[in-house]
Amino acid sequence: MGREIGILGGSFDPVHRGHLALAHAAREAFGLDEVRLLPCAQQALKARAATRAEDRCAMLRLALAGERGLTLDCREVFRGGRTYTVETLRALRRELPGARLWFVMGMDSVADFPRWREPGVLVGLCEWIVFDRPGVAEPAAVFDPRLLAHRLRGPLCDVSSTAVRRQVAEGGAMRYSIGDLEARYLRARHLYEGTSP
Ligand code: ATP
Numbered sequence: 001m002g003r004e005i006g007i008l009g010g011s012f013d014p015v016h017r018g019h020l021a022l023a024h025a026a027r028e029a030f031g032l033d034e035v036r037l038l039p040c041a042q043q044a045l046k047a048r049a050a051t052r053a054e055d056r057c058a059m060l061r062l063a064l065a066g067e068r069g070l071t072l073d074c075r076e077v078f079r080g081g082r083t084y085t086v087e088t089l090r091a092l093r094r095e096l097p098g099a100r101l102w103f104v105m106g107m108d109s110v111a112d113f114p115r116w117r118e119p120g121v122l123v124g125l126c127e128w129i130v131f132d133r134p135g136v137a138e139p140a141a142v143f144d145p146r147l148l149a150h151r152l153r154g155p156l157c158d159v160s161s162t163a164v165r166r167q168v169a170e171g172g173a174m175r176y177s178i179g180d181l182e183a184r185y186l187r188a189r190h191l192y193e194g195t196s197p
Pocket of ligand 1: 009010011012013018019022104105106107108109131132133134157158159160161162163
């Protein structure tokens with residue numbers, strides 16, 4: 001039988017507990033063999049310049065150590081430039097013939113989807129798993145019903161990278177948002193200090 005591979009793409013700037021909750025929930029609910037976390041170089045739709053890829057990948061490595069079934073795939077950051085999911089999925093399908101691919105994302109990404117590159121092609125390249133996100137309603141018009149074929153509802157995790165960056169800039173507690181090792185890493189390198197979140 002082919003392998004069932006989940007893909008969680010994002011900026012991971014920085015990785016937080018919401019990402020891990022999303023990946024584990026998808027893996028358990030849909031019996032996936034593995035969920036790959038795939039940081040992008042520079043997300044096409046985000047205005048803010050991302051923190052250096054080396055730092056985002058290093059924090060992901062710390063966060064994923066000991067997390068069963070979650071792996072890290074840094075291909076997009078090494079390729080550099082803008083990140084287009086459609087290209088990454090084409091490459092993964094070539095590399096993993098016989099595997100079924102499941103793209104995992106939060107509800108906020110469903111609203112963005114029509115602005116992704118080649119959305120009409122992309123939607124047919126994999127299965128889609130969508131997780132509810134606190135404060136984000138289902139869009140009134142969804143690009144394609146296949147996007148909402150596999151829904152994951154709760155438990156919700158009210159964390160975002162924006163909130164973590166704000167916590168760092170304001171000197172707030174991060175204990176419930178990110179892991180201790182990642183917190184230590186970003187403090188040691190003064191990441192996100194004095195920047196607008
Ligand atoms: P930012 O606050 O900088 O926009 P983010 O917290 O949304 O970042 P990303 O790395 O952009 O993090 O997210 C990658 C994917 O994970 C997206 O599909 C996003 O919807 C999803 N995601 C992130 N946090 C959560 C969460 N708390 N609950 C559900 N989905 C989430």
